[in-house]
Amino acid sequence: MIEIDRVTKRYGTTTVVDDVSLTIPPGGVTALVGANGAGKSTLLSIIGRTLRPEAGTVRVDGLDVAKTPGATLARRLSILRQENQVAVRITVRELVEFGRFPYSGGRLTREDLDHVDRAIEYLQLEQFANRPLDRLSGGQRQRAFIAMVLCQDTDYMLLDEPLNNLDMRHAAQTMTLIRQMAKDLQKTIVVVIHDINFAAFHADRIVAMKDGRIVADGSPQSIITPGTLKDVFEIDVPVHEVAGRPLAVYFA
Ligand SMILES: Nc1ncnc2c1ncn2[C@@H]1O[C@H](COP(=O)(O)OP(=O)(O)OP(=O)(O)O)[C@@H](O)[C@H]1O
Ligand SMILES: [Mg+2]
Numbered sequence: 001m002i003e004i005d006r007v008t009k010r011y012g013t014t015t016v017v018d019d020v021s022l023t024i025p026p027g028g029v030t031a032l033v034g035a036n037g038a039g040k041s042t043l044l045s046i047i048g049r050t051l052r053p054e055a056g057t058v059r060v061d062g063l064d065v066a067k068t069p070g071a072t073l074a075r076r077l078s079i080l081r082q083e084n085q086v087a088v089r090i091t092v093r094e095l096v097e098f099g100r101f102p103y104s105g106g107r108l109t110r111e112d113l114d115h116v117d118r119a120i121e122y123l124q125l126e127q128f129a130n131r132p133l134d135r136l137s138g139g140q141r142q143r144a145f146i147a148m149v150l151c152q153d154t155d156y157m158l159l160d161e162p163l164n165n166l167d168m169r170h171a172a173q174t175m176t177l178i179r180q181m182a183k184d185l186q187k188t189i190v191v192v193i194h195d196i197n198f199a200a201f202h203a204d205r206i207v208a209m210k211d212g213r214i215v216a217d218g219s220p221q222s223i224i225t226p227g228t229l230k231d232v233f234e235i236d237v238p239v240h241e242v243a244g245r246p247l248a249v250y251f252a
Contacts, residue, residue, distance in 0.1 A: 001025050002047060002156060002188065007056030009042050009212075017042050017053065018212035024190060026155070029182045031199035032192045033223075034209035035233055040192045041082050043209070044158045047190075048079035060156060074102035078152040082160040082192070084145045086133060092144045093129045096120055099151030119147040122177060124170075138165035146174060150181075157181075159191040163198065171195075175202040196248045200224045208232040224248055 002024040009017040017039045024030055032040050045051035047058050049065040058065045060077055078099075086095065096119050100112040108116070120129055123143040133141055142165045149157060159178070163171045179202050181187045193199045199206050200220040208216040208223060216228050223229075224246035229237040237250045 001059075001061060002190070003057075003059040004043075004047065005057050005059070007043070007046055007053045007058065009039075009046060009051065009053045016212050017046065020056070020209075020212070020214055022207065022214060022217070024188060026188050027182060027186050028204040029179055029189045029191060029202060030205045030207055031203035032190055032207050032209065033194070033196060033199055033232070038209040039212040040209055041160050042212075044079065044160050044190065044192065045081075048077060048158055049073060050079070071102055074152070074154075076154050077156040077158065078149045078154040079158040080145060080149045080160055080162055082164070084141075089132050089134060091130050091132055092125055092136070092147070093120065095133060095144050096125075096147045096151050099148040099153075102152065115151045115153055119151040122150060123147040123174075139167060139170060142166060143170065143174075155187055157187055157189045159189065161192050161194065163193065163195065171198070178202065196224060196229070196250065200246055200248070221246060 004020055004022040007017055007020045008015060020043060034040055042051065046053050047065065052066065065073060093116065096116050097108060099119065100108060100115060104112045120126060123146055125143055125147060128136060128140055133144060136144065146162055149159070162174055166174060175198055178189055178191060182189050203220060206218065206220055206223040207214055210232055215232055216223050224239055226237055226239055229248060235250065237248045240247045240249060
């Protein structure tokens, strides 16, 4: 379980995460949605303890993330960042191997290598495995970073816009994989997504942020309504039902 208790983050006098409390029970996919600047990445970074809040606490399975050693937390919780850069020139396989670092400390066992191979296969990166990251397309590189996080094999996964740069097929496959991991492996996944329809289709729960606060929280059916979308995104969005699910037509 992830327990976020009254978390506040400020930059100067601007509050970007404002007294947020949220509980994410084990298992399932939670989609975090909201406009640019709403505070989604900031909240994820605080949960993943790469950012310190001014107030509040985050507990993962009862462990206060601010007080838990990095190596301990890294075996429970992984985070895919929105922006990914690597300074050195490394290959896809080397990047994915970093995912095993919390376990192997750099010395990969047979089991670590199995995880690496599986992650490369899941993201369909076999043909690029030995290619340096700077010689890949944007979407191929994004898949390499997802493979690295997958390889970390943690109970909790925080994915900040994993579908960035992915084509239709890879976006759909990645979301299906995320859903399967939650269902079959009981992982708890929080995923930031801008495409509200992807969120509606694949998430068990949608949490919407606006101006640093949580303004809506519920099932896709309860969130994907013209009224809630107007509150969250300040735009009129017709919602249709397709195959029994809500479909927001926001591109018209
Ligand atoms: N280092 C920083 N210094 C000052 N302000 C920051 C800093 N990082 C983020 N912010 C501000 O905090 C707010 C929340 O940013 P955040 O990255 O969490 O938004 P987001 O919801 O992830 O948006 P997006 O959908 O664009 O990724 C924004 O207004 C942003 O300008
Ligand atoms: Mg962001």
